[in-house]
Amino acid sequence: MAKIDLARLSVTEANKLIRKYGAEGENVDVLNPDAKHHIGVGLVHPINVRVHGSAGYFCAGLSDGARFEVENNVGWGLADNMLTGSIVVRGNAGAIAAVAIRGAEVIVHGNIGSRAGQVMKEGTLLCAGNANFMAGYMMYGGRIVILGQSGEKVGQDMTGGTLYVAGKVNSLGTDAKQIDLESDEDDEIREMLERYQIPFNGSFQKIVNAGEKLHYSRNEPRSRSQSFFMASGTSDYWNAKVQTDIDIKAQIGRYRIRGYGATRALPHLADLAFRKDLSQIPADGEVTKKIDLKTEIGARNGAEPIKLSMPVMIAPMSYGALSKSAKLALARASALSGISENTGEGGMMDEQREAADQLIYQCLSGRLGWNIHDMQRANGLEIYISQGAKPGLGGQLMAKKVTEEIARIRGIPAGIDLRSPSRHPDVLGADDLVIKVEEFREATGHRIPVSVKLGAGRVRDDIKIAFKDGFDFVELDGLQGSTGAAGNEVLEYVGIPTLSAIQEAMDALGEVGGVEEMPVVLMGGIKDGLDAAKAIALGAHAVAFGTAAIIAGGCIACLQCHVGQCVVGIATQDPEHEKRYQTNVEAENIHRFLEGVRWQLATIAVAHGYDDIHQLDRNDLVALTPEAAAITGLPYEPGYRDTKPQATRKAS
Amino acid sequence: MCGIAGIMYKRNTMDAGVGNALIAMLDGCQHRGPDSTGFALYHEPQPGLLRLRFFVGDEERTEDRITRIKAKLAEFQAEIVDESRDGTTYRVQVKFSGDLKAFSYAMEHVAKVVSIGESLDIIKDIGGAHDVDATYKVDSFEGSHGIGHVRLATESDVAPEASHPFWATGFADIAIVHNGQITNYWKMRRRLEKHGFEFNTDNDSELIAVYLAEKLSNGISLRDALEDSIEDMDGTFSFLVSTKDEIGYAKDNLAAKPMVKYEDDDIIAIASEEVSLNRLFPGKPLNTVEPPPGTFNTWQKSI
Known part of the structure; x- marks a missing residue:
């Protein structure tokens, strides 16, 4: 068991060491964590990490396979995006515990802050205390088990996954509904509670997606393919694009969705010109060898x-x-x-x-x-x-x-x-x-x-x-x-x-x-x-x-x-x-x-x-239009448009 | 976009290390706001005496500004009993017993006022907690309570006057620090302006200070004022407020901004992150609580 003392090392140094011990398969004790952020982030080895105190934001975040234990509290973003592995928190967790997890088991003995399990995909968040505002917000999958109260708007805009609440359901979020529990689900939860030695003999209410917002109610009809060129039109008021939009809205009763970007005329780089008369430049197939274009960023x-x-x-x-x-x-x-x-x-x-x-x-x-x-x-x-x-x-x-x-x-x-x-x-x-x-x-x-x-x-x-x-x-x-x-x-x-x-x-x-x-x-x-x-x-x-x-x-x-x-x-x-x-x-x-x-x-x-x-x-x-000049502060020189064409020719 | 911190020592004392505690807490969350740091500190009030602090800059026109301040003080028969120049500010203590609101608006019109109060002294400047301490010697400050702030400027300038804490212009001894964004700022500001209140910045945090001060001046308790603020203000906020003998917090309904509190028999401490609270107790796991959305609370000095 290796000891890492955060009173002596920075979190960056500590994380480097944790990864090194991880690669060697040695377990780690973290001392004096004092609620510092990012403890254990990026660890991809299945070791045990014990944090002797409180951890800050993103504890065990972006990790895969390790087993963490935190003796006291954790800050926001506990186990962010954790793939497999587990983390047990003896105290409370801040907002968005288990955010975006993809398979991990996240156990909090105390309470959890708002938006727990936001956009989680797979795995379990288990809270033995009370949850807060919008638990399960926009979750896509996995399960959240709450032994205490659910908090307001539980399951707000969830897409998939399940919430199980043993205490009071304070209020359901939009597109969430309460349904009956299957007995095997109940067994699975109790097995997990036993595994983590959390005594419980109550019963659960199950909350899932109500399915009202997963699809647009009406699909757009297939319209005649209209090219970007056509859609750019000539008039800003009535043109083929406007006509198509109105037609579609009349059928679906909502905004129209489409690909590509703005088709209306906007000030752009074409409204600028180089002072240098580029039309007089001879074509040079070798020109790329005459200049180093390499760029590092x-x-x-x-x-x-x-x-x-x-x-x-x-x-x-x-x-x-x-x-x-x-x-x-x-x-x-x-x-x-x-x-x-x-x-x-x-x-x-x-x-x-x-x-x-x-x-x-x-x-x-x-x-x-x-x-x-x-x-x-x-x-x-x-x-x-x-x-x-x-x-x-x-x-x-x-x-x-x-x-x-x-x-x-x-x-x-x-x-x-x-x-x-x-x-x-x-x-x-x-x-x-x-x-x-x-x-x-x-x-x-x-x-x-x-x-x-x-x-x-x-x-x-x-x-x-x-x-x-x-x-x-x-x-x-x-x-x-x-x-x-x-x-x-x-x-x-x-x-x-x-x-x-x-x-x-x-x-x-x-x-x-x-x-x-x-x-x-x-x-x-x-x-x-x-x-x-x-x-x-x-x-x-x-x-x-x-x-x-x-x-x-x-x-x-x-x-x-x-x-x-x-x-x-x-x-x-x-x-x-x-x-x-x-x-x-x-x-x-x-x-x-x-x-x-x-x-x-x-x-x-x-x-x-x-x-x-x-x-x-x-x-x-130079700017060729007053707008481009106003936007860029470049001199307005419309003369460059006519007298100095700026076409360049492609290398043959 | 910031970090906030506040502390009150509950036993009836004026000699707790408030300055050092706030420096440690703010340094602990300096990553949330490297641009500027500020403190609202409360001295033992002396009857009949007012503390004033002004931004006077540190360039040529400083002396002119101080001269104008002194002339205006004389106009209000405010007799100077103590004065000093610290960093970019001019601090003065005066004998004064008139209408404070009229007095402070008049002072605002001749110079940038940082704070006025019997007890309150706001110290804020560009840089980190230790930078500001080096200039203003916050570490030696002893008292019963105070609040502080680290700022990452987003919409307004990096300037001492845009830093927090904000004093509620015209109302003695009230200061606030805020993390978040008040989205119905202009609507609420115009309403307060119609009622004769003046604003000195376009910073939404100043609004909270003036809003609360108006309530308090109408005899509403700080608790009730904080409760109202959660309904009246739109946007995201976690803020702390302090008066001569109270501190309090309010948190928006969406809980979009962090806040953690620690309380024991001796102190109540609140900060954006637990890492700040832990600075007060190195190596010790703390029993902290994250206040739920849409909540508020206040603590009063025991007398």
């Missing part, structure tokens, strides 16, 4: 940075919204072009990990597909707060796409209209976020970067918070960003344009002295190397391609991503449709597109006489 806190052959990434898109074949094409293309791929929401696939050279692993509010093992094999971690297409809202994945396999990876019931939570269970402010980021760093030994994905809303404030919270970089996503499914009005009107986003971000970083320290990766409607170069000139450290990469890989832009019957096999989980997708061919297509981007970036930088792409500067740009 994420070393702000000493982690191993993401290594990119050019300042370009693949934007986060999920396996779920996209088919496995499409995700693999993106992963392969990213490796071929020496850039990074991103898992998006919904977990990492083995094949994807293998195919991508640099892979960023995204953590969303529902913690769908999130686990310690994939964290440890990622090249970067990313906390998704929001996205440009629908800032403030969670993801939507319609039932057609929630197949058995997708459901298994995500840890949710199959066949539901999945609406991810709009906020993280354990991030209710910038202060909580600090502790969450630290948990990720502890779980991965401070080895890989942690970034944040922000949809453009209150960019100025949000970027400053990201800077203060120590993120290694920010992925900033403007209103023109796309998604697999969202309400039409949200797509069109919520958020602010990509151009405003980058400007506000750079202004904010300037105010806190963070321009050089925290890189921003810009995305949201970036379609080619010219846009990318302008973004970099405005201050972005890199850009990410989502929609453009998908189109390069065969997307026909019909906006029907949400339906799940994508005719080219991209936005579908239907094997018949997916069969049509030729992963290798499309990977090559995406790769060729990315190489075109590389050529454009190199050409523009070389034309300016630069030997580093990041020498591009905002003074190289």
Whole structure:
């Protein structure tokens, strides 16, 4: 039995030791814990860890297989995302005990705080005392056993799983109902109580999902496929898009869901031009050899940075919204072009990990597909707060796409209209976020970067918070960003344009002295190397391609991503449709597109006489419209539109 | 976006190590707010004397500001009995017995007031608990109770005056610290402004101080005022309030912001996280309680 004294060691040092003892199979005693955060985070060995006192936030979080015992209380987020193993707490637990667990047994002898078991998938939370507000909030599976009172709104918006309450049920949450208990369930609970030596001779009330909010009541009719081009229309008032929306609403009586992003005209990078007359630049097939486009990102806190052959990434898109074949094409293309791929929401696939050279692993509010093992094999971690297409809202994945396999990876019931939570269970402010980021760093030994994905809303404030919270970089996503499914009005009107986003971000970083320290990766409607170069000139450290990469890989832009019957096999989980997708061919297509981007970036930088792409500067740009000038503060020079065409030609 | 802490020693004393206790608790949760740190401390009241503290900056115009403050004090026949310059502030103790609200609004119009009270002294500045202590010597402060705050600025500036605790302008000896966001801020502020109350910042936490002060000045008990606040305020909040002889807390109905309390025969201590409480008792597991959503409580100094 090894002893680790937290009066002498920092939690980071202690966790390193705990992992070392874990690998050696030696049990650990933690002394003088004094309610410190992150004790035992990231442990993946089946040892016993005994905490002699109270632990703070995320005790045993992001762990798999260990058996923990805490002699006194624990703070928020007990056993966060714990896969297997167990933890016994002799005292009380703070809010969101057993958040997002995926199989563990979590035993609390005292009381538990609010929102216990939020977004849990599998396993058991057993509370011998009283629960608090919204126990079982948005749980997807597993069971919560409460021997005392349930607290108000028990089972609020639960999707799956079961709650058993022995004491008073104070009130049921929305979409929860009380039903009778089967005798074998009762036996199983009593067996567990006996195993953990908790005396009990009462009886249980069972609470499950009532099934009223799992599906939209009416499905959208299949509409005539209308291309993005058509939907962009010419009039803002009455056009084909407006007509389609009204038709659909008249049939379903609710907002319409669709794929892609805003189709209305917005100020964008095309409203800027380079002062340099790029039309006079001779085509040079060798230009990429004349400049080093290599970009590293994420070393702000000493982690191993993401290594990119050019300042370009693949934007986060999920396996779920996209088919496995499409995700693999993106992963392969990213490796071929020496850039990074991103898992998006919904977990990492083995094949994807293998195919991508640099892979960023995204953590969303529902913690769908999130686990310690994939964290440890990622090249970067990313906390998704929001996205440009629908800032403030969670993801939507319609039932057609929630197949058995997708459901298994995500840890949710199959066949539901999945609406991810709009906020993280354990991030209710910038202060909580600090502790969450630290948990990720502890779980991965401070080895890989942690970034944040922000949809453009209150960019100025949000970027400053990201800077203060120590993120290694920010992925900033403007209103023109796309998604697999969202309400039409949200797509069109919520958020602010990509151009405003980058400007506000750079202004904010300037105010806190963070321009050089925290890189921003810009995305949201970036379609080619010219846009990318302008973004970099405005201050972005890199850009990410989502929609453009998908189109390069065969997307026909019909906006029907949400339906799940994508005719080219991209936005579908239907094997018949997916069969049509030729992963290798499309990977090559995406790769060729990315190489075109590389050529454009190199050409523009070389034309300016630069030997580093990041020498591009905002003074190289002018604004072609009054709006773009107002947004960016660049000089309004409409003359550049006519006299100095800015077309670049692709390398032959 | 912050961490909060408060402590009261229950036995009738004015010599407990409140300063050191608050420094330890705030340092324990400094990760929640590295931008600025503040303390509301309560001295033994001296009859007929008022304590005032002002932000005067530390640059050239400081002397002008102090001159203007002194002129205004003279106008109100407030006779200076003690004064000092600490960090970016000017502290003064005066003999005063007039209408406090009119006096403090008038003072606000000539300088940035940090706090006014017979007993209350608010100390707040940019930096961590130990930085602020180094400048203002909080560690030597002895008293019966106090509250404190660490701040991570989100919507307003990193500036001493945007830091907590907030004094309830115009009402002696009332201070609050707050973690969260009041979403019906403008609605409630306009209502209070219509009733003649003045606001000196756009910080939602100042609203809580003024809101409670209005209630108290109408003869409503602190307990009842806190109970009302949970219904009247929208948003997420965990806040602490202190007066000359009481401390209290209130927590919103959604329990979105953390709060843990520890109580024994000698003290009541409340903080955002148990790790702060444990700083008072190193190596000792504590019997703590997380107050449920939508609850409040107060503790009074025994007399």
